[in-house]
Amino acid sequence: DTEVTQTPKHLVMGMTNKKSLKCEQHMGHRAMYWYKQKAKKPPELMFVYSYEKLSINESVPSRFSPECPNSSLLNLHLHALQPEDSALYLCASSRSLGTSGYEQYFGPGTRLTVT
Amino acid sequence: GQQVMQIPQYQHVQEGEDFTTYCNSSTTLSNIQWYKQRPGGHPVFLIQLVKSGEVKKQKRLTFQFGEAKKNSSLHITATQTTDVGTYFCAGHKAAGNKLTFGGGTRVLVKP
16 A cells, blocks of 8 residues: 555645644654645655654744654644635645655645645 | 756647756756646656766656756656746755755746
8 A cells, every 4th residue: 555645635724724634654763744735836844753753844934833643653733824825725645754855745635725 | 055956947849849947056956856736736856866967767758866966857858848838957965964055947848
């Protein structure tokens, strides 16, 4: 199974709402990532987890809160978002971290609209 | 910080023609990866290059890593409508865990 799943596919939320994005993989990968992608732009790294510990936070605002409950699951908790946070949120996983560079498997993404 | 640039941003290709997209990094890379994202889809891994001067082929796609490990290219021959999408290069800086994506080349194929 080389699939990364993400739920929900689409999410519309108000600026005062709290919601969560979920990501799951069963490939035994020990590195998991959250990316944000705006239209016609490359994926922009937000967070990296390695062995369930936060390894990289790319100075993301605190209204985004990641969580890695176990090696297969990755959540992104959203609170008090702004309209400019509307984007495609991609989850990815790879065998592990390192400059040897393991390929990343991306999920289909959650298209988020903040109203 | 590390920057990865891709040119061209857009490539309109007649079906059956060849084209090349280029990727340049401001710093030496330990490896370079290429991804393809179809319209409405998510990035899908194509290949990774690690060695200086490395060349790899996948059917009609030829990938090259520069001698200085700061640039790469993707050449597609006999373009087909299935080649439509955005091609991203992405590199790991030496001694870094972060994969930095180039801006992408958006390919449109005219039948």
